[in-house]
Amino acid sequence: MSDDRTQPNAAVDYDENGVDRTLVRAMLALTPAERVRRHDQLLADVQKLAAAGKAARDGRR
């Protein structure tokens, strides 16, 4: 198995603009309410990551 991580993931279908169509189709399979709930979970994860990063930076100072 190749370990060349510069190659795109063949399981993911990117379009000519670099948009992950696999993800778009997954979103379209959800109801609007499910899309917003999924979004809220992602946002919470992003905010936790940002907070952890800030704490790590502050700790290094």
Added chain:
Amino acid sequence: MADARLIDLLRVLRAHEVDFIVVGGMAAVIGGAPIVTQDVDVLRANTPENVERLLAALDELDAVFRGDDRRLRPVASHLTGPGYLLLATKLGVLDLLGSVEDATRYEDLLADSSWIELDGFSVRVLSLPRLLEIKRKLKRPKDQLMALQIEAVIDEQRRQRER
């Protein structure tokens, strides 16, 4: 800050019968774009009745102006013009717009919006084609990136209809 619960933020606005249209990133998410946005952008109706309902909703949301340590709360005079208010609430970040583009108001976009059922309540959401039109006019990289995502969603919807 507690985790944002943007779906509940929208629920509170509807519970107070506020007239608004979801625009911006959250409209793209509801339409199916796989993006993450930090805030909810809504275009508000500027009628006196709606301003009153909006103030009641903002009170329940503990809304204050963002980036101001004085924790100032919006009042009616802030909500009657075409400008925008950047607010922090207990359920997440809320941008209240009086207009979009140059001077497009709530009434102007009604025909380009539709009611979408969320979780036991419905909100008016701007259509993806109209949102794309707005995003294409904006030159910020984040708007250009969102435009590409919206285009992809519209294209996937078209493909699914043709199957």
